[in-house]
Amino acid sequence: MPVLLTILILLLLFVIYLSFYFFYSPKVKKKNLNITELSETIEIDGVTRSFHAVIPKAHVEKMPLIFVFHGTMQKGKTIRKAVGYEFDEIAESNGVIIVYPDAYKGSWNDARKVGDYPARIENIDETKFVKQMIAYFESKYHVDPHCVFGVGFSNGGQLIHRLASNISQEFKGLAAIMATHPTMDNFIGNGTGGEVPMLLVAGTDDHTVPYHGGLIQLFFLKPRGLAMSAYKTAEFYAKRNGISSPPTVEFLPHLEQSGNTAVIRATYRDTDKKTVELYTAAGIGHVFPNKYNRFPRIMGKSTFDLDTPYVIWSFFKQYI
Structure with missing residues (x-):
């Protein structure tokens, strides 16, 4: 075999290995749950929008409703799998309807001024989309229209910040995962008033959304402007909620299989005020930590110390 051909084959095998190593994510087995799956579309301003949902078969009236907004270039079904179908488990065991909406052409018209994705260019009305799904x-x-919650990952978390600004009255609680608040010169929301319970998760090794604040960019491409640090984001919502007390800080129990990671919870709470919680995931990348699924290595490490879907549900339950 010619030397050049041998080199090319070895290079190809090396590229295949690297692709497998960095992009592989173990397949998560779909659970056999007592739920009904739904896929539906609605039209808003001439644009067809889609969403998926899981509904407990033991359905009763006045159920809570939880939206789970995916990240850039994902879909509702993608984030459902990415978190190991844990929100489906929560739906079945707690009598909750979970909705996984699809973004417009892969991205949400979120809280950041900087963005060249179609939803921003075409100024897609996400608040109207959310309101129509609630209706x-x-x-x-x-469902109970006064018991609606929202969760967002990455670009979906930036949508959470915009919803918190534009229609916070529609939600009893919100959670933004790996999505710190844009700096005010990069913020597109309508305002910052009104209390809103907020749970935040941030990774110290997140190279997309810097934990200490700075430029948001995916794989060092497509900059999305500046964002606050994780602690400044928590303080922003604590101040908005009228909380003046310093946070209580504690480490979550560490599991051996989590390796050299750790999770620290900072809780901002005052009497008769809506709580803010920040989970700092030390050593963690741009992932949605859960007990079943590991994100591709290119997104960074995860941890089993933080079972995010159930932590979110525990946070939301206090407002039902």
């Missing part, structure tokens, strides 16, 4: 589930499944 749909209230009409068809009789």
